[in-house]
Amino acid sequence: MTENEFLAEQFEQQRGHLRAVAYRMLGSLTEADDAVQEAWLRVSRAGTDEVRNLGGWLTTVVARVALNMLRSRRTRGEQPLDTHVPDPVVSREDRVDPEQQALLADSVGLALLVVLDTLAPAERLAFVLHDMFGVPFEEIADVLDRSPASARQLASRARRRVQGQPVAPDPDVVRQKQVVDAFLAASQAGDFDALVAVLHPDVVLRADGGLSRPQLSKELHGADAVAGSALMFRRTATEGVHRRVLVNGAVGTMSWVDGRPTSLLAFTVVDDRITAITILADPDRLAGLDLTVLDD
Known part of the structure; x- marks a missing residue:
């Protein structure tokens, strides 16, 4: 197996997780798929010799792509004219598809995605990566080109916004x-x-x-x-x-x-x-x- 084949195999194993990260960042299923594809193009051109944690590295690559997409939205003025509802994931009431389960881990309801849409791109990235996926602030700081203390502050600011909203449904x-x-x-x-x-x-x-x-x-x-x-x-x-x-x-x-x-x-x-x-x-x-x- 060549190095590129090995990398492709590892990427496919991580695809569900990477799509979940992108979905929380973007609130759009189509854009999430685009972000994952763009991440693969970047990863396939980059060397991985010095990468110790491949899964963590792939997560930050996808997050960086999604961050650029969020910033591009704002630069182009692509803000909804009226109320905007993020892309929903619909499933049967008696069962959820395994691929959907990976996408919806941590109960990322539409109400939460609506609140995430109100955050600044950097705040959203810090909150999603740290609070939802446990990425250390040192790695988040590298993505944002800021200090770990600044990344922590961004996540804290976003957390206060989220915690002030009734976005977590009863588990029953x-x-x-x-x-x-x-x-x-x-x-x-x-x-x-x-x-x-x-x-x-x-x-x-x-x-x-x-x-x-x-x-x-x-x-x-x-x-x-x-x-x-x-x-x-x-x-x-x-x-x-x-x-x-x-x-x-x-x-x-x-x-x-x-x-x-x-x-x-x-x-x-x-x-x-x-x-x-x-x-x-x-x-x-x-x-x-x-x-x-x-x-x-």
């Missing part, structure tokens, strides 16, 4: 389903009080309709506002076919009309109340989702 998926079912039943019944009772007082609803349905893009705060919105759209919510799914490992629902996906809802449930509802209603992005995992 069965209980999540019960809470979400109560919300859906109250919505269909038009019971405002029952809706408010199952919502956290500071619940946040984020909806992304994309360029095709900009009227659906919005961000609402508070139980009354979210309950009122649920009642307003309860008629359209009964149209088509609905299926309970897992969205980034948490309970959600997928809807189709005439065979076309029309909306994806992800719920964050904490202490038996819904703290966040994230809705993707962009027809173009919905059409691009890999829904083959839902097939029986």
